[in-house]
Amino acid sequence: MAAPNQPLPFSESMVTTALELPGYRIVENFGVVRGIVVRSRSVFGTIGASLQTIIGGDITLYTELCERTRADAFHRMMVHAAERGANAIVSTRYDANEIMQGVNEVLAYGTAVRVERIG
Numbered sequence: 001m002a003a004p005n006q007p008l009p010f011s012e013s014m015v016t017t018a019l020e021l022p023g024y025r026i027v028e029n030f031g032v033v034r035g036i037v038v039r040s041r042s043v044f045g046t047i048g049a050s051l052q053t054i055i056g057g058d059i060t061l062y063t064e065l066c067e068r069t070r071a072d073a074f075h076r077m078m079v080h081a082a083e084r085g086a087n088a089i090v091s092t093r094y095d096a097n098e099i100m101q102g103v104n105e106v107l108a109y110g111t112a113v114r115v116e117r118i119g
Helices: 043-055 060-083
Strands: 024-040 088-100 103-117
Touching: 024 060, 024 088, 060 088, 060 103
Parallel strands: none
Antiparallel strands: 024 103, 088 103
């Protein structure tokens, strides 16, 4: 699986939560693809976030962790799709679960397709 900091295999604009991409026709369906990331908070991050909760407001340490985790899951999903020959993903969704205290899973999934521009 490609590292999250490597270039994406195709444009993020070719990934949608919709059932189709406007201006494109689906010509092949490769099935469900996914990207999964399981992360835990570090002791230092937990302490820092706990201090932020005392002040209130946005807990930026957790926000950054969540954003990075979602981005990594999204990237892995795109790599999985490209490995199957897709150039787009439709019906994209995210799911997140706590596996155990302080350990969370984020799953990005969708349907990998090959599309062609209409016209």
